[in-house]
Amino acid sequence: MLSRQTSQRIAFIVISLSALIVVAPILFIVGYIVVQGVGAISWEFLTGFPYNGMKSGGVWPAIVGTLWLTLGTAVVAVPVGVGAAIYLSEYAGDNQLTRAIRIAIINLAGIPSVVYGLFGLGLFVIFLNFGTSILAGSLTLGIMTLPVIISTAEEALRAVPQSFRLVSVSLGGTRWETIRRVVLPQALPGIITGIILGLERAAGETAPILFTVAAFFLPRLPHSIFDQTMALPYHLFVISTQVPGMPVRIQYGTALVLMFFVLSMNVLATLIRRHYRRQRVW
Amino acid sequence: MDIKIRIEDFSLHYSDGKESLRHITLDIYANQINVLFGPSGGGKSSLLRALNRLNDLTDVAVQEGRILLDGEDIAAPGYDVIRLRRRVGIVFARPVPLPMSIYRNVTYGLELAGIKDRAQWDAAVERSLKQAALWEEVSDRLDESGYALSGGQQQRLCLARALALQPEVVLLDEPTSGLDPISTSKIERTLQELKSEYTFVAVPHSVQQAARIADWATFFLQGELIEHGDGKTIFTTPQNSQTNEYITGRFG
Ligand SMILES: Nc1ncnc2c1ncn2[C@@H]1O[C@H](COP(=O)(O)OP(=O)(O)O)[C@@H](O)[C@H]1O
Numbered sequence: 001m002l003s004r005q006t007s008q009r010i011a012f013i014v015i016s017l018s019a020l021i022v023v024a025p026i027l028f029i030v031g032y033i034v035v036q037g038v039g040a041i042s043w044e045f046l047t048g049f050p051y052n053g054m055k056s057g058g059v060w061p062a063i064v065g066t067l068w069l070t071l072g073t074a075v076v077a078v079p080v081g082v083g084a085a086i087y088l089s090e091y092a093g094d095n096q097l098t099r100a101i102r103i104a105i106i107n108l109a110g111i112p113s114v115v116y117g118l119f120g121l122g123l124f125v126i127f128l129n130f131g132t133s134i135l136a137g138s139l140t141l142g143i144m145t146l147p148v149i150i151s152t153a154e155e156a157l158r159a160v161p162q163s164f165r166l167v168s169v170s171l172g173g174t175r176w177e178t179i180r181r182v183v184l185p186q187a188l189p190g191i192i193t194g195i196i197l198g199l200e201r202a203a204g205e206t207a208p209i210l211f212t213v214a215a216f217f218l219p220r221l222p223h224s225i226f227d228q229t230m231a232l233p234y235h236l237f238v239i240s241t242q243v244p245g246m247p248v249r250i251q252y253g254t255a256l257v258l259m260f261f262v263l264s265m266n267v268l269a270t271l272i273r274r275h276y277r278r279q280r281v282w
Numbered sequence: 283m284d285i286k287i288r289i290e291d292f293s294l295h296y297s298d299g300k301e302s303l304r305h306i307t308l309d310i311y312a313n314q315i316n317v318l319f320g321p322s323g324g325g326k327s328s329l330l331r332a333l334n335r336l337n338d339l340t341d342v343a344v345q346e347g348r349i350l351l352d353g354e355d356i357a358a359p360g361y362d363v364i365r366l367r368r369r370v371g372i373v374f375a376r377p378v379p380l381p382m383s384i385y386r387n388v389t390y391g392l393e394l395a396g397i398k399d400r401a402q403w404d405a406a407v408e409r410s411l412k413q414a415a416l417w418e419e420v421s422d423r424l425d426e427s428g429y430a431l432s433g434g435q436q437q438r439l440c441l442a443r444a445l446a447l448q449p450e451v452v453l454l455d456e457p458t459s460g461l462d463p464i465s466t467s468k469i470e471r472t473l474q475e476l477k478s479e480y481t482f483v484a485v486p487h488s489v490q491q492a493a494r495i496a497d498w499a500t501f502f503l504q505g506e507l508i509e510h511g512d513g514k515t516i517f518t519t520p521q522n523s524q525t526n527e528y529i530t531g532r533f534g
Pocket residue numbers: 296297298300302320321322323324325326327328329340341
């Protein structure tokens with residue numbers, strides 16, 4: 001038999017090791033990309049167009065494209081997602097229909113992103129005739145992002161104590177007034193966090209934009225939502241696999257820009273959550 | 283004695299099939315403290331919630347009978363419940379300030395009622411906080427969160443919030459159950475002072491409190507009205523043996 005102290009020490013070491021195993025690859029990946037890519041970062045790289053068969057120049061059109069697509073995704077997914085969450089949490093009872101909706105949401109979240117890409121191609125690009133465009137890409141990414149936004153927003157709404165709703169209604173509030181004045185403001189931090197996390201995932205996806213919006217190379221920025229655009233994840237894919245003789249520095253520089261974009265959204269979400277957790281009274 | 287609310291043959295089932303109120307017929311008197319008491323599970327809260335239709339939010343399956351507020355059947359389907367809830371306010375057992383300032387807690391109901399005039403708000407805040415015996419403690423910090431207050435103050439804030447709408451009836455569901463004796467007596471005194479302006483329907487958290495505050499008292503047992511009468515009679519010489527057992531503490 002091990003003494004209690006020895007077994008305690010062994011447990012501590014094992015647990016610490018598993019934590020390390022989780023953290024180490026993340027640190028390694030981030031560190032590796034930074035080390036390999038930081039040399040490529042320059043003003044010209046961030047604000048210039050690629051040239052010389054993309055072996056020189058910068059990633060500006062891809063940055064702009066990813067910003068457009070992120071915004072477009074938000075425009076599509078936020079109203080629908082938050083609306084659906086409000087419906088599920090505040091209006092719908094627990095019945096067959098809502099259970100079916102919840103199962104659908106869970107399954108939507110499990111669909112591989114390339115399938116969303118094909119779906120977007122079929123529905124938006126071809127059937128609705130939007131062509132390969134920011135519109136088609138945003139709709140595709142938006143639909144892909146819906147499950148994340150719906151489930152986090154619903155969770156945030158449900159976390160608001162039922163007693164607040166009862167009080168508001170007892171003071172002559174309608175259901176909607178109660179939602180707008182009490183429930184939504186309290187759930188907002190959680191909802192925003194969910195939105196940012198959903199958008200973050202959308203911003204980094206390649207497969208859904210592959211057939212719906214992304215351009216291999218464009219010598220100009222998009223002018224409207226009916227234009228194609230370059231985008232960071234697809235650009236990274238292109239310069240890593242489609243262009244022979246690409247300098248490794250530029251590949252990792254591009255990865256670094258994409259990672260920075262996505263991580264800063266993540267940090268923003270964390271900060272918002274922390275800020276409001278501290279202010280919360282319940 | 284003027285009758286403010288007349289409850290006629292009122293029954294209520296929750297959707298799990300349980301009959302929580304059985305054929306209740308009861309008069310609530312105007313400008314009096316009307317007390318409902320009895321062991322928990324007796325249906326007191328269910329009846330209170332029926333008086334301002336908060337049961338609409340719970341899973342009540344069937345509701346029968348009539349509840350006449352100044353002669354109007356408020357239990358009727360299609361009755362304007364928003365207007366009703368402005369006339370019949372409620373204070374719950376646990377104080378629940380809304381997550382906003384003390385001031386906005388009091389004006390919340392007024393805002394919903396479409397009153398936007400700042401001067402009217404100021405007046406209502408001062409009046410109702412004074413009525414709830416809280417004004418002196420909070421008048422210089424109305425912008426602080428309602429949660430900055432102690433439990434007893436929070437509950438008086440909740441009372442003030444209900445009073446701000448100048449309701450005709452105020453329902454109180456064990457309003458002092460979590461409070462210290464000083465806060466409790468403040469609230470009890472407040473009710474005595476205000477009953478000339480309001481009709482109170484109160485569920486006290488103890489027999490002692492029931493006996494202290496009741497002008498009229500009704501004993502409920504497992505969904506049935508056992509005995510109803512003026513407070514003094516009920517708590518000194520009850521007619522029913524079950525009532526007697528309950529108030530003398532011999533009740534199982
Ligand atoms: N929302 C509800 N859903 C189902 N049953 C309920 C609900 N509220 C109360 N009940 C039941 O109704 C009965 C009366 O409860 P209640 O009105 O809370 O009594 P009291 O306030 O006298 O304790 C109890 O048996 C309780 O379990």
